[in-house]
Amino acid sequence: MKIDPEQKSDLSAQIAKAIRDAIIAGRMIVDERLPSEAELAEQFAVSRPTVREALKRLAAQSLIRTQRGAFGGAFVNRLSYAEAYGQQITTATLLLSMNDVSFDVACEARYALERACAPLSAKRRTADQLATMRAEIHRQSQPALSDEAFCASDVTFHRTLVDGAGNPVLSYQLAGAVEAMQPLMNMITFTARSREAIVALHTRIADALETHDGAAAETALSNLEAYTLELGRDVMNARAAKG
Amino acid sequence: MKIDPEQKSDLSAQIAKAIRDAIIAGRMIVDERLPSEAELAEQFAVSRPTVREALKRLAAQSLIRTQRGAFGGAFVNRLSYAEAYGQQITTATLLLSMNDVSFDVACEARYALERACAPLSAKRRTADQLATMRAEIHRQSQPALSDEAFCASDVTFHRTLVDGAGNPVLSYQLAGAVEAMQPLMNMITFTARSREAIVALHTRIADALETHDGAAAETALSNLEAYTLELGRDVMNARAAKG
DNA sequence: GCACACAAAATGTCAGACATTTAAACGTCA
DNA sequence: TGACGTTTAAATGTCTGACATTTTGTGTGC
DSSP states (O other): OOOOOSOSSOHHHHHHHHHHHHHHTTSSOTTOBOOOHHHHHHHHTSOHHHHHHHHHHHHHTTSEEEEOSTTOEEEEOOOOHHHHHHHHHHHHHHHHHHTTOOHHHHHHHHHHHHHHHHHHHHHHOOHHHHHHHHHHHHHHTOTTOOHHHHHHHHHHHHHHHHHTTOOHHHHHHHHHHHHHTHHHHHTSOOOHHHHHHHHHHHHHHHHHHHTTOHHHHHHHHHHHHHHHHHHHHHHHHHHHHHO | OOOOOSOSSOHHHHHHHHHHHHHHTTSSOTTOBOOOHHHHHHHHTSOHHHHHHHHHHHHHTTSEEEEOSTTOEEEEOOOOHHHHHHHHHHHHHHHHHHTTOOHHHHHHHHHHHHHHHHHHHHHHOOHHHHHHHHHHHHHHTOTTOOHHHHHHHHHHHHHHHHHTTOOHHHHHHHHHHHHHTHHHHHTSOOOHHHHHHHHHHHHHHHHHHHTTOHHHHHHHHHHHHHHHHHHHHHHHHHHHHHO
16 A cells, blocks of 8 residues: 555545555554554655545545544544444435435335345344334324424334344445435325324234234335335325426 | 534534535535635635545545536535445445454345345346346356356346346445445355356346246245355355364 | 653644646637 | 637645644653
Protein backbone atom coordinates (compact mmCIF):
# COMPACT_ATOMS: atom_id res chain seq x y z
CA MET A 1 0.00 0.00 0.00
CA LYS A 2 2.12 2.84 -1.21
CA ILE A 3 1.66 4.22 -4.64
CA ASP A 4 -1.19 5.58 -6.66
CA PRO A 5 -0.54 5.61 -10.38
CA GLU A 6 -0.42 9.15 -11.69
CA GLN A 7 -3.56 8.86 -13.73
CA LYS A 8 -6.84 10.57 -13.16
CA SER A 9 -7.31 13.22 -10.57
CA ASP A 10 -8.54 13.56 -7.02
CA LEU A 11 -5.65 12.46 -4.88
CA SER A 12 -7.72 12.03 -1.74
CA ALA A 13 -9.98 9.54 -3.51
CA GLN A 14 -6.98 7.58 -4.75
CA ILE A 15 -5.42 7.48 -1.30
CA ALA A 16 -8.71 6.45 0.28
CA LYS A 17 -9.01 3.68 -2.27
CA ALA A 18 -5.50 2.43 -1.60
CA ILE A 19 -6.13 2.21 2.12
CA ARG A 20 -9.59 0.76 1.66
CA ASP A 21 -8.22 -1.95 -0.61
CA ALA A 22 -5.58 -2.77 1.98
CA ILE A 23 -8.26 -3.20 4.62
CA ILE A 24 -10.55 -5.27 2.44
CA ALA A 25 -7.68 -7.49 1.33
CA GLY A 26 -6.79 -8.07 4.95
CA ARG A 27 -3.38 -6.41 4.71
CA MET A 28 -4.49 -4.24 7.61
CA ILE A 29 -6.28 -5.95 10.44
CA VAL A 30 -8.87 -4.72 12.89
CA ASP A 31 -7.57 -2.27 15.51
CA GLU A 32 -4.30 -1.83 13.67
CA ARG A 33 -3.08 1.73 13.77
CA LEU A 34 -2.50 3.58 10.53
CA PRO A 35 0.56 5.80 10.22
CA SER A 36 0.00 9.34 11.45
CA GLU A 37 -1.34 11.92 9.04
CA ALA A 38 2.11 13.44 8.67
CA GLU A 39 3.65 10.06 7.89
CA LEU A 40 0.94 9.21 5.38
CA ALA A 41 1.44 12.59 3.76
CA GLU A 42 5.11 11.79 3.31
CA GLN A 43 4.45 8.25 2.08
CA PHE A 44 1.98 9.37 -0.57
CA ALA A 45 3.90 12.58 -1.26
CA VAL A 46 0.94 14.84 -0.65
CA SER A 47 0.04 17.42 1.95
CA ARG A 48 -1.67 16.72 5.24
CA PRO A 49 -5.06 18.22 4.29
CA THR A 50 -5.21 15.84 1.33
CA VAL A 51 -4.48 12.89 3.60
CA ARG A 52 -7.12 14.12 6.00
CA GLU A 53 -9.74 14.26 3.25
CA ALA A 54 -8.91 10.66 2.40
CA LEU A 55 -9.23 9.61 6.04
CA LYS A 56 -12.57 11.36 6.38
CA ARG A 57 -13.83 9.39 3.41
CA LEU A 58 -12.90 6.17 5.14
CA ALA A 59 -14.40 7.35 8.41
CA ALA A 60 -17.68 8.03 6.60
CA GLN A 61 -17.77 4.36 5.66
CA SER A 62 -16.94 3.32 9.22
CA LEU A 63 -13.74 1.72 7.96
CA ILE A 64 -11.59 3.65 10.42
CA ARG A 65 -12.05 5.55 13.64
CA THR A 66 -9.81 8.32 14.93
CA GLN A 67 -8.60 9.17 18.36
CA ARG A 68 -6.98 12.38 19.43
CA GLY A 69 -4.06 12.87 21.71
CA ALA A 70 -0.74 11.13 22.21
CA PHE A 71 -0.70 7.59 20.89
CA GLY A 72 -3.93 8.44 19.13
CA GLY A 73 -4.41 8.27 15.41
CA ALA A 74 -6.52 6.37 12.92
CA PHE A 75 -7.35 2.74 13.59
CA VAL A 76 -8.96 0.11 11.43
CA ASN A 77 -12.48 -0.18 12.74
CA ARG A 78 -14.31 -3.42 13.31
CA LEU A 79 -17.47 -2.98 11.28
CA SER A 80 -20.18 -3.81 13.76
CA TYR A 81 -23.59 -5.07 12.82
CA ALA A 82 -25.08 -1.88 14.24
CA GLU A 83 -23.00 0.33 11.95
CA ALA A 84 -23.71 -1.90 8.99
CA TYR A 85 -27.43 -1.69 9.75
CA GLY A 86 -27.26 2.08 9.78
CA GLN A 87 -25.48 2.34 6.46
CA GLN A 88 -27.76 -0.22 4.94
CA ILE A 89 -30.85 1.68 6.03
CA THR A 90 -29.52 5.03 4.83
CA THR A 91 -28.58 3.63 1.45
CA ALA A 92 -31.80 1.69 0.96
CA THR A 93 -33.93 4.66 1.97
CA LEU A 94 -32.16 6.98 -0.44
CA LEU A 95 -32.25 4.41 -3.21
CA LEU A 96 -36.00 4.15 -2.89
CA SER A 97 -36.68 7.85 -2.56
CA MET A 98 -34.39 8.93 -5.39
CA ASN A 99 -35.27 6.39 -8.04
CA ASP A 100 -39.04 6.66 -7.91
CA VAL A 101 -39.31 3.00 -7.06
CA SER A 102 -42.96 2.09 -7.19
CA PHE A 103 -44.76 1.06 -4.08
CA ASP A 104 -45.49 -2.31 -5.68
CA VAL A 105 -41.85 -3.14 -6.40
CA ALA A 106 -40.66 -2.13 -2.94
CA CYS A 107 -43.50 -4.03 -1.35
CA GLU A 108 -42.80 -7.17 -3.33
CA ALA A 109 -39.12 -7.10 -2.41
CA ARG A 110 -39.82 -6.56 1.24
CA TYR A 111 -42.32 -9.35 1.65
CA ALA A 112 -40.33 -11.78 -0.48
CA LEU A 113 -37.39 -11.25 1.85
CA GLU A 114 -39.51 -11.49 4.97
CA ARG A 115 -41.06 -14.74 3.82
CA ALA A 116 -37.54 -16.05 3.41
CA CYS A 117 -36.93 -15.84 7.12
CA ALA A 118 -40.39 -16.93 8.22
CA PRO A 119 -39.52 -20.64 8.41
CA LEU A 120 -36.33 -19.93 10.33
CA SER A 121 -38.14 -17.58 12.67
CA ALA A 122 -40.85 -20.18 13.26
CA LYS A 123 -38.15 -22.60 14.26
CA ARG A 124 -36.03 -20.36 16.46
CA ARG A 125 -37.95 -17.33 17.74
CA THR A 126 -37.43 -16.88 21.47
CA ALA A 127 -40.26 -16.44 23.95
CA ASP A 128 -39.01 -12.91 24.40
CA GLN A 129 -39.32 -12.09 20.74
CA LEU A 130 -42.80 -13.55 20.62
CA ALA A 131 -43.75 -11.41 23.60
CA THR A 132 -42.41 -8.32 21.84
CA MET A 133 -44.51 -9.08 18.79
CA ARG A 134 -47.63 -9.58 20.93
CA ALA A 135 -46.95 -6.31 22.70
CA GLU A 136 -46.65 -4.45 19.40
CA ILE A 137 -49.88 -6.02 18.19
CA HIS A 138 -51.54 -4.79 21.34
CA ARG A 139 -50.20 -1.30 20.80
CA GLN A 140 -51.41 -1.34 17.20
CA SER A 141 -54.93 -2.02 18.34
CA GLN A 142 -55.08 1.19 20.38
CA PRO A 143 -57.31 3.54 18.37
CA ALA A 144 -55.59 6.63 19.75
CA LEU A 145 -52.31 5.69 18.08
CA SER A 146 -51.15 8.17 15.44
CA ASP A 147 -50.39 6.94 11.94
CA GLU A 148 -46.68 7.54 12.44
CA ALA A 149 -46.65 5.60 15.69
CA PHE A 150 -48.62 2.83 14.03
CA CYS A 151 -46.00 2.61 11.29
CA ALA A 152 -43.17 2.65 13.80
CA SER A 153 -44.78 -0.17 15.69
CA ASP A 154 -45.22 -2.03 12.43
CA VAL A 155 -41.50 -1.70 11.76
CA THR A 156 -40.67 -3.02 15.22
CA PHE A 157 -43.00 -5.96 14.72
CA HIS A 158 -41.40 -6.94 11.44
CA ARG A 159 -37.86 -6.33 12.70
CA THR A 160 -38.58 -8.70 15.55
CA LEU A 161 -39.94 -11.27 13.14
CA VAL A 162 -36.72 -11.02 11.13
CA ASP A 163 -34.51 -11.13 14.21
CA GLY A 164 -36.37 -14.25 15.28
CA ALA A 165 -34.55 -16.16 12.57
CA GLY A 166 -31.50 -15.87 14.78
CA ASN A 167 -29.21 -15.12 11.87
CA PRO A 168 -27.47 -11.74 12.18
CA VAL A 169 -26.45 -11.73 8.53
CA LEU A 170 -30.07 -12.14 7.54
CA SER A 171 -31.10 -9.42 9.98
CA TYR A 172 -28.53 -7.09 8.50
CA GLN A 173 -29.67 -7.72 4.96
CA LEU A 174 -33.32 -7.20 5.82
CA ALA A 175 -32.88 -4.11 7.95
CA GLY A 176 -32.79 -1.97 4.84
CA ALA A 177 -35.75 -3.64 3.19
CA VAL A 178 -37.99 -3.23 6.23
CA GLU A 179 -36.96 0.23 7.36
CA ALA A 180 -36.69 1.77 3.93
CA MET A 181 -40.35 0.98 3.37
CA GLN A 182 -41.39 3.14 6.31
CA PRO A 183 -41.44 6.48 4.45
CA LEU A 184 -43.64 4.90 1.80
CA MET A 185 -45.90 3.38 4.44
CA ASN A 186 -46.09 6.71 6.24
CA MET A 187 -47.92 8.14 3.26
CA ILE A 188 -50.82 5.83 3.95
CA THR A 189 -53.62 7.02 6.17
CA PHE A 190 -54.71 4.01 8.17
CA THR A 191 -58.44 3.83 8.72
CA ALA A 192 -59.86 1.99 11.68
CA ARG A 193 -60.89 -0.82 9.35
CA SER A 194 -57.49 -1.23 7.72
CA ARG A 195 -55.79 -1.23 11.11
CA GLU A 196 -58.13 -3.96 12.23
CA ALA A 197 -57.25 -6.06 9.19
CA ILE A 198 -53.52 -5.56 9.71
CA VAL A 199 -53.72 -6.42 13.37
CA ALA A 200 -55.61 -9.59 12.47
CA LEU A 201 -52.88 -10.61 10.03
CA HIS A 202 -50.15 -9.78 12.53
CA THR A 203 -51.94 -11.96 15.03
CA ARG A 204 -52.01 -14.80 12.53
CA ILE A 205 -48.28 -14.41 12.02
CA ALA A 206 -47.60 -14.40 15.75
CA ASP A 207 -49.83 -17.45 16.20
CA ALA A 208 -47.94 -19.28 13.47
CA LEU A 209 -44.59 -18.48 15.07
CA GLU A 210 -45.90 -19.55 18.46
CA THR A 211 -46.80 -22.99 17.09
CA HIS A 212 -43.60 -23.16 15.03
CA ASP A 213 -45.62 -23.32 11.85
CA GLY A 214 -43.41 -21.77 9.20
CA ALA A 215 -45.75 -22.44 6.30
CA ALA A 216 -48.62 -20.68 8.02
CA ALA A 217 -46.38 -17.70 8.72
CA GLU A 218 -45.44 -17.52 5.05
CA THR A 219 -49.07 -17.65 4.01
CA ALA A 220 -50.05 -14.91 6.45
CA LEU A 221 -47.19 -12.76 5.15
CA SER A 222 -48.41 -13.28 1.60
CA ASN A 223 -51.87 -12.17 2.64
CA LEU A 224 -50.40 -9.16 4.40
CA GLU A 225 -48.47 -8.31 1.24
CA ALA A 226 -51.64 -8.47 -0.84
CA TYR A 227 -53.47 -6.29 1.62
CA THR A 228 -50.63 -3.76 1.89
CA LEU A 229 -50.54 -3.56 -1.88
CA GLU A 230 -54.26 -2.88 -1.93
CA LEU A 231 -53.91 -0.07 0.59
CA GLY A 232 -51.06 1.42 -1.41
CA ARG A 233 -53.10 1.33 -4.60
CA ASP A 234 -55.98 3.10 -2.88
CA VAL A 235 -53.66 5.89 -1.82
CA MET A 236 -52.24 6.21 -5.33
CA ASN A 237 -55.71 6.31 -6.86
CA ALA A 238 -56.93 8.88 -4.36
CA ARG A 239 -53.90 10.99 -5.11
CA ALA A 240 -54.37 10.64 -8.86
CA ALA A 241 -58.03 11.61 -8.57
CA LYS A 242 -57.14 14.77 -6.74
CA GLY A 243 -54.68 16.00 -9.34
CA MET B 1 -30.02 23.62 7.25
CA LYS B 2 -27.75 26.03 8.99
CA ILE B 3 -26.72 25.51 12.52
CA ASP B 4 -25.02 22.75 14.43
CA PRO B 5 -25.49 22.98 18.15
CA GLU B 6 -22.17 23.64 19.82
CA GLN B 7 -21.98 20.35 21.59
CA LYS B 8 -19.54 17.55 20.98
CA SER B 9 -16.62 17.88 18.69
CA ASP B 10 -15.67 17.13 15.12
CA LEU B 11 -17.16 19.96 13.15
CA SER B 12 -16.81 18.24 9.79
CA ALA B 13 -18.90 15.31 11.03
CA GLN B 14 -21.58 17.67 12.30
CA ILE B 15 -21.69 19.58 9.04
CA ALA B 16 -21.82 16.37 7.03
CA LYS B 17 -24.70 15.18 9.19
CA ALA B 18 -26.60 18.43 8.71
CA ILE B 19 -26.32 18.22 4.94
CA ARG B 20 -27.01 14.47 4.89
CA ASP B 21 -30.18 14.98 6.93
CA ALA B 22 -31.29 17.68 4.54
CA ILE B 23 -30.86 15.32 1.61
CA ILE B 24 -32.57 12.39 3.30
CA ALA B 25 -35.46 14.57 4.40
CA GLY B 26 -35.89 15.75 0.85
CA ARG B 27 -35.06 19.37 1.62
CA MET B 28 -32.43 19.12 -1.10
CA ILE B 29 -33.43 17.37 -4.29
CA VAL B 30 -31.40 15.42 -6.80
CA ASP B 31 -29.06 17.51 -8.95
CA GLU B 32 -29.55 20.54 -6.75
CA ARG B 33 -26.36 22.48 -6.29
CA LEU B 34 -25.00 23.03 -2.82
CA PRO B 35 -23.54 26.42 -1.93
CA SER B 36 -19.88 26.77 -2.79
CA GLU B 37 -17.29 25.70 -0.25
CA ALA B 38 -16.59 29.30 0.63
CA GLU B 39 -20.28 30.01 1.17
CA LEU B 40 -20.75 26.90 3.28
CA ALA B 41 -17.73 27.90 5.32
CA GLU B 42 -19.34 31.23 6.01
CA GLN B 43 -22.77 29.73 6.76
CA PHE B 44 -21.39 27.25 9.27
CA ALA B 45 -18.76 29.70 10.52
CA VAL B 46 -15.86 27.32 9.90
CA SER B 47 -12.90 27.29 7.56
CA ARG B 48 -12.88 25.90 4.06
CA PRO B 49 -10.78 22.81 4.85
CA THR B 50 -13.35 21.81 7.46
CA VAL B 51 -16.15 22.19 4.94
CA ARG B 52 -14.15 20.16 2.45
CA GLU B 53 -13.72 17.31 4.92
CA ALA B 54 -17.47 17.29 5.43
CA LEU B 55 -18.09 17.20 1.68
CA LYS B 56 -15.63 14.35 1.23
CA ARG B 57 -17.55 12.35 3.80
CA LEU B 58 -20.72 12.82 1.79
CA ALA B 59 -18.91 12.01 -1.44
CA ALA B 60 -17.72 8.74 0.09
CA GLN B 61 -21.35 7.78 0.56
CA SER B 62 -22.19 8.81 -3.00
CA LEU B 63 -24.57 11.41 -1.63
CA ILE B 64 -22.94 14.21 -3.60
CA ARG B 65 -20.70 14.58 -6.61
CA THR B 66 -18.38 17.49 -7.31
CA GLN B 67 -17.51 19.24 -10.51
CA ARG B 68 -14.65 21.60 -11.02
CA GLY B 69 -14.61 24.82 -12.92
CA ALA B 70 -16.99 27.71 -13.30
CA PHE B 71 -20.54 26.89 -12.37
CA GLY B 72 -19.18 23.70 -10.86
CA GLY B 73 -19.58 22.74 -7.26
CA ALA B 74 -21.19 20.00 -5.25
CA PHE B 75 -24.46 18.52 -6.44
CA VAL B 76 -26.86 16.15 -4.77
CA ASN B 77 -26.22 12.84 -6.46
CA ARG B 78 -28.90 10.46 -7.63
CA LEU B 79 -27.96 7.23 -5.88
CA SER B 80 -27.91 4.74 -8.72
CA TYR B 81 -28.47 1.04 -8.29
CA ALA B 82 -24.90 0.44 -9.45
CA GLU B 83 -23.45 2.63 -6.70
CA ALA B 84 -25.75 1.10 -4.13
CA TYR B 85 -24.66 -2.39 -5.23
CA GLY B 86 -21.04 -1.44 -4.78
CA GLN B 87 -21.51 -0.07 -1.28
CA GLN B 88 -23.65 -3.01 -0.34
CA ILE B 89 -21.02 -5.49 -1.48
CA THR B 90 -18.18 -3.66 0.26
CA THR B 91 -20.09 -3.45 3.52
CA ALA B 92 -21.32 -7.03 3.44
CA THR B 93 -17.87 -8.37 2.60
CA LEU B 94 -16.25 -6.48 5.45
CA LEU B 95 -19.00 -7.43 7.84
CA LEU B 96 -18.41 -11.09 7.12
CA SER B 97 -14.64 -10.94 7.21
CA MET B 98 -14.39 -8.84 10.37
CA ASN B 99 -16.92 -10.59 12.56
CA ASP B 100 -15.84 -14.16 12.05
CA VAL B 101 -19.25 -15.06 10.72
CA SER B 102 -19.39 -18.82 10.40
CA PHE B 103 -19.70 -20.40 7.01
CA ASP B 104 -22.98 -21.96 8.12
CA VAL B 105 -24.61 -18.68 9.09
CA ALA B 106 -23.55 -16.89 5.91
CA CYS B 107 -24.66 -19.85 3.83
CA GLU B 108 -28.04 -20.02 5.49
CA ALA B 109 -28.66 -16.32 4.94
CA ARG B 110 -27.63 -16.45 1.32
CA TYR B 111 -29.78 -19.38 0.35
CA ALA B 112 -32.77 -18.19 2.36
CA LEU B 113 -32.65 -14.94 0.40
CA GLU B 114 -32.14 -16.68 -2.91
CA ARG B 115 -35.10 -18.96 -2.31
CA ALA B 116 -37.15 -15.83 -1.72
CA CYS B 117 -36.72 -14.77 -5.30
CA ALA B 118 -36.94 -18.21 -6.86
CA PRO B 119 -40.73 -18.09 -7.39
CA LEU B 120 -40.50 -14.60 -8.90
CA SER B 121 -37.61 -15.62 -11.11
CA ALA B 122 -39.50 -18.71 -12.26
CA LYS B 123 -42.35 -16.43 -13.29
CA ARG B 124 -40.40 -13.66 -14.98
CA ARG B 125 -36.93 -14.79 -16.07
CA THR B 126 -36.23 -13.73 -19.66
CA ALA B 127 -34.97 -16.11 -22.32
CA ASP B 128 -31.75 -14.15 -22.23
CA GLN B 129 -31.23 -14.73 -18.54
CA LEU B 130 -31.95 -18.43 -18.93
CA ALA B 131 -29.37 -18.57 -21.72
CA THR B 132 -26.82 -16.86 -19.47
CA MET B 133 -27.41 -19.43 -16.77
CA ARG B 134 -27.06 -22.30 -19.22
CA ALA B 135 -23.83 -20.79 -20.52
CA GLU B 136 -22.40 -20.52 -17.01
CA ILE B 137 -23.38 -24.12 -16.32
CA HIS B 138 -21.54 -25.14 -19.46
CA ARG B 139 -18.47 -23.21 -18.37
CA GLN B 140 -18.59 -24.80 -14.95
CA SER B 141 -18.42 -28.26 -16.49
CA GLN B 142 -15.07 -27.52 -18.13
CA PRO B 143 -12.51 -29.48 -16.08
CA ALA B 144 -9.73 -27.01 -16.92
CA LEU B 145 -11.48 -24.21 -15.04
CA SER B 146 -9.59 -22.91 -12.03
CA ASP B 147 -11.27 -22.82 -8.63
CA GLU B 148 -11.42 -19.04 -8.70
CA ALA B 149 -12.99 -18.99 -12.15
CA PHE B 150 -15.44 -21.65 -11.02
CA CYS B 151 -16.46 -19.48 -8.07
CA ALA B 152 -16.76 -16.41 -10.28
CA SER B 153 -19.00 -18.32 -12.66
CA ASP B 154 -21.03 -19.49 -9.69
CA VAL B 155 -21.55 -15.88 -8.63
CA THR B 156 -22.67 -14.91 -12.13
CA PHE B 157 -25.09 -17.83 -12.20
CA HIS B 158 -26.69 -16.84 -8.93
CA ARG B 159 -26.72 -13.13 -9.75
CA THR B 160 -28.59 -13.96 -12.93
CA LEU B 161 -31.05 -16.08 -10.98
CA VAL B 162 -31.67 -13.15 -8.67
CA ASP B 163 -31.94 -10.63 -11.50
CA GLY B 164 -34.47 -12.95 -13.11
CA ALA B 165 -36.97 -11.87 -10.48
CA GLY B 166 -37.12 -8.58 -12.35
CA ASN B 167 -37.16 -6.56 -9.14
CA PRO B 168 -34.21 -4.17 -8.89
CA VAL B 169 -34.76 -3.61 -5.18
CA LEU B 170 -34.49 -7.33 -4.61
CA SER B 171 -31.39 -7.50 -6.80
CA TYR B 172 -29.81 -4.70 -4.79
CA GLN B 173 -30.54 -6.38 -1.49
CA LEU B 174 -29.17 -9.71 -2.62
CA ALA B 175 -26.04 -8.40 -4.31
CA GLY B 176 -24.28 -8.27 -0.98
CA ALA B 177 -25.44 -11.67 0.15
CA VAL B 178 -24.28 -13.41 -3.00
CA GLU B 179 -21.02 -11.58 -3.60
CA ALA B 180 -19.92 -11.42 0.00
CA MET B 181 -19.97 -15.21 0.09
CA GLN B 182 -17.37 -15.46 -2.64
CA PRO B 183 -14.30 -15.07 -0.42
CA LEU B 184 -15.64 -17.84 1.78
CA MET B 185 -16.41 -20.02 -1.22
CA ASN B 186 -12.96 -19.35 -2.63
CA MET B 187 -11.48 -21.22 0.30
CA ILE B 188 -13.06 -24.40 -0.95
CA THR B 189 -11.11 -26.64 -3.26
CA PHE B 190 -13.59 -28.06 -5.72
CA THR B 191 -12.95 -31.66 -6.63
CA ALA B 192 -14.17 -33.06 -9.92
CA ARG B 193 -16.90 -34.90 -8.05
CA SER B 194 -18.17 -31.86 -6.16
CA ARG B 195 -18.19 -29.79 -9.33
CA GLU B 196 -20.26 -32.45 -11.00
CA ALA B 197 -22.78 -32.38 -8.16
CA ILE B 198 -23.00 -28.59 -8.23
CA VAL B 199 -23.46 -28.52 -12.00
CA ALA B 200 -26.24 -31.09 -11.66
CA LEU B 201 -28.01 -28.91 -9.11
CA HIS B 202 -27.53 -25.80 -11.21
CA THR B 203 -29.06 -27.68 -14.12
CA ARG B 204 -32.05 -28.61 -11.99
CA ILE B 205 -32.48 -24.93 -11.07
CA ALA B 206 -32.27 -23.83 -14.69
CA ASP B 207 -34.72 -26.54 -15.72
CA ALA B 208 -37.16 -25.39 -13.05
CA LEU B 209 -36.91 -21.79 -14.21
CA GLU B 210 -37.37 -22.86 -17.81
CA THR B 211 -40.65 -24.59 -16.97
CA HIS B 212 -41.69 -21.75 -14.65
CA ASP B 213 -41.73 -24.12 -11.71
CA GLY B 214 -40.91 -21.98 -8.69
CA ALA B 215 -41.36 -24.72 -6.14
CA ALA B 216 -38.90 -26.99 -7.91
CA ALA B 217 -36.38 -24.14 -8.03
CA GLU B 218 -36.77 -23.61 -4.30
CA THR B 219 -36.24 -27.30 -3.63
CA ALA B 220 -33.14 -27.42 -5.80
CA LEU B 221 -31.76 -24.38 -4.00
CA SER B 222 -32.36 -26.09 -0.66
CA ASN B 223 -30.47 -29.13 -1.89
CA LEU B 224 -27.67 -26.90 -3.13
CA GLU B 225 -27.53 -25.21 0.27
CA ALA B 226 -27.24 -28.58 2.02
CA TYR B 227 -24.48 -29.65 -0.34
CA THR B 228 -22.60 -26.37 -0.03
CA LEU B 229 -22.79 -26.67 3.72
CA GLU B 230 -21.37 -30.17 3.50
CA LEU B 231 -18.45 -28.97 1.37
CA GLY B 232 -17.79 -26.16 3.80
CA ARG B 233 -17.75 -28.52 6.74
CA ASP B 234 -15.27 -30.77 4.98
CA VAL B 235 -12.95 -27.83 4.48
CA MET B 236 -13.26 -26.81 8.13
CA ASN B 237 -12.60 -30.32 9.31
CA ALA B 238 -9.58 -30.73 7.06
CA ARG B 239 -8.24 -27.44 8.34
CA ALA B 240 -8.86 -28.40 11.97
CA ALA B 241 -7.10 -31.74 11.45
CA LYS B 242 -4.03 -30.02 10.04
CA GLY B 243 -3.44 -27.41 12.71
C1' DG C 1 4.38 6.14 47.10
C1' DC C 2 1.20 9.51 45.47
C1' DA C 3 -0.49 13.77 43.44
C1' DC C 4 0.43 17.23 40.39
C1' DA C 5 2.60 19.59 36.64
C1' DC C 6 4.74 19.30 32.34
C1' DA C 7 6.05 17.70 27.89
C1' DA C 8 5.21 15.21 23.74
C1' DA C 9 2.49 13.45 20.07
C1' DA C 10 -1.25 13.30 17.64
C1' DT C 11 -5.65 15.03 15.62
C1' DG C 12 -8.72 19.25 14.87
C1' DT C 13 -8.96 23.78 13.00
C1' DC C 14 -7.69 27.99 10.77
C1' DA C 15 -5.79 31.45 7.28
C1' DG C 16 -3.99 32.43 3.03
C1' DA C 17 -2.09 31.32 -1.20
C1' DC C 18 -1.56 29.12 -5.70
C1' DA C 19 -2.89 25.62 -9.43
C1' DT C 20 -6.25 23.77 -12.39
C1' DT C 21 -10.43 23.18 -14.65
C1' DT C 22 -14.49 24.60 -16.85
C1' DA C 23 -17.98 27.18 -19.09
C1' DA C 24 -19.81 31.49 -20.05
C1' DA C 25 -18.93 36.01 -22.01
C1' DC C 26 -16.57 38.55 -25.25
C1' DG C 27 -14.45 39.97 -29.39
C1' DT C 28 -12.55 39.24 -33.88
C1' DC C 29 -12.79 38.01 -38.56
C1' DA C 30 -14.84 36.10 -42.65
C1' DT D 1 -24.71 37.98 -39.19
C1' DG D 2 -22.50 33.95 -37.75
C1' DA D 3 -18.76 30.92 -36.49
C1' DC D 4 -14.65 30.49 -33.93
C1' DG D 5 -10.89 31.49 -30.91
C1' DT D 6 -9.66 34.16 -26.56
C1' DT D 7 -10.32 35.94 -22.29
C1' DT D 8 -12.10 35.78 -17.80
C1' DA D 9 -14.28 34.52 -13.69
C1' DA D 10 -15.81 31.10 -10.55
C1' DA D 11 -15.21 27.11 -8.57
C1' DT D 12 -12.72 22.96 -6.81
C1' DG D 13 -8.02 20.81 -5.86
C1' DT D 14 -3.77 21.29 -3.41
C1' DC D 15 -0.04 23.17 -0.52
C1' DT D 16 2.27 25.55 3.44
C1' DG D 17 2.49 26.87 7.96
C1' DA D 18 0.60 27.80 12.11
C1' DC D 19 -2.11 27.31 16.33
C1' DA D 20 -5.61 24.83 19.40
C1' DT D 21 -6.97 20.82 21.77
C1' DT D 22 -6.75 16.38 23.64
C1' DT D 23 -4.62 12.59 25.67
C1' DT D 24 -1.00 9.93 27.65
C1' DG D 25 3.41 9.15 29.67
C1' DT D 26 6.81 10.86 32.70
C1' DG D 27 9.20 13.18 36.09
C1' DT D 28 9.34 16.12 40.11
C1' DG D 29 8.37 17.35 44.79
C1' DC D 30 6.55 16.24 49.03
